[in-house]
Amino acid sequence: MTKDIQAEGALKAWGFLIILALIWGSSFILIKRGLEVFSPGELGAFRIVAAGMVLLPLSLPRLKGLNSRQVKNLITVGLMGSFIPAFLFAKAQTQLSSSLTGVFNAMTPLFVVIIGALFFHSKITKRNGIGLGIAFVGVVLLLMVKEGKAFGDFSDINSYAFFVILACICYGFNLNIIKYRFVELKPVAITAISLLMVLPMALIYLFAFTQFSFKLLHVEGAYQAAGYVALLGVMGTALALILFNIMVKVATPVFASSVTYLIPIVAIMWGLLDGEVLLAGHYIGIVAVIVGVWVGNRK
Template identity: 80%
Template sequence: MERDIQKENALKAWGFLIILALVWGSSFILIKKSLLVFSPGEVGAFRIVAAGMVLLPLSLPRLRGLNRRQVTNLIIVGAVGSFIPAFLFAKAQTQLSSSLTGVFNAMTPLFVVLIGALFFQARITRRNAIGLFIAFLGVLTLLFVKEGGSLGELNAYAFFVLAACACYGINLNIIKYRFVALKPVAITAISLLFVLPAAALYLFAFTNFSFKVTHVEGALPALGYIATLGIVGTALALILFNVMVKIATPVFASSVTYLIPIVAILWGLWDGEVLLLGHYLGIAAVIIGVYIGNRKR
């Protein structure tokens, strides 16, 4: 009986892993398509609004009983785990291909390790350091690859993605070291609720979002892309990820990091993006570095 349950959980975990890789790997092409109509700020803000609204049934009932410290930490988690990265990714993709954005995003686990060591007294191992170094070389290669295939021209917009990865690193360390009583689903839902008003205020008071929705051609499909980003790519995917962590191991769950760039690259190639030899070398270095640095043994 127990073996049957383990087998069933293993099958579920693999199913969740594939779904999450497809969902998160597809988010970059969705951002690219939505930017054809909306500004980076509008894309980021509506993504948060959509995610926060769909999780209201989960967040509102869980507000009771929170203490001041939990509220403060949840606001920080909402800001660095969802709000700020949503804007950074959209801004980055105004000058960066969706496929390369997906590759840079794979640096997140190494930022978790690095920030944990710098600010949360976590231990950084020799394996972590080697992985960081290899991945860093890959990032440098990707930063300086020119359209002609040679090196020398810095693509500074990649730093927006790396800043988003750093935000994720802060977020995951806060969740790991400062939350004990709250479950992951509650953390996700309530943190999004706390940043929802700021996103809605910015979206409807300081942008042309409402005008574009009703007057600009192609706005409705673009709106659908962003809604999918928020509802599926942010809200539901995070819940699915939390379920997968419970029935599998954290190491298995983290392997989604290696699949996301593959999905992002395939979408990019399908959409006509061109990757040069230098890109492939940098991509390989990033993925190998992340794999080495994220291994537990």
């Protein structure tokens, strides 16, 4: 009986892992589709609006009893964990393929370690350092791959990759803030309320400072593109975070973190199906990044 329960728990954990990898790995192709009509700013804002609105039933009842320190930290989490990265990823993919964006995103756990050591008094182990070194080499290779050459030089670097790296740095701050400054709030509450905190900013920017409404009414294909972005916000931001929190409970944090290694694979598959071309140098860099993250993130 006990073995059956354990097997059922393992099956659930693997199910959540695969679903999350598919959802988060598909985020980058959805961004690509949204950018066919909307600007990076419009896409980023609408993504936050979709995620924040769908989580209102979870966020509004939990506002009662929050103190000023919690509110300040929740605003920071909303900005660093959702709002700013939504714009950065959209901007990056104007000049970067969805598959490579997914690979660069895999650097997040390593930035969690770096930010933790620099600002939150955590320690970088020897294993962390080795992983960081391997992943850094992989990133440099990816930045310097150029068609017609094995590798280009520094003048060939695609600077838009730095928007993704900056988003990963934001995630690094966000996860450390949640770890060290939130003891009393549950992860689902943190996710829902932090999105509520940045929802007004996204709404004001979207409808007062962009052409989103005009495009929705007058541009061909706008409703379909908006559907992709809404799916990105609801599934890729709101639902995925809730599923991740559930998976942590039915499995372990270490097992849950392994989704990091599957996301780039899903992103690459979508990119290749969409006609994106990866050169030999890309594959070398991709392997180095994933191996580096795996080594650096092991306990």
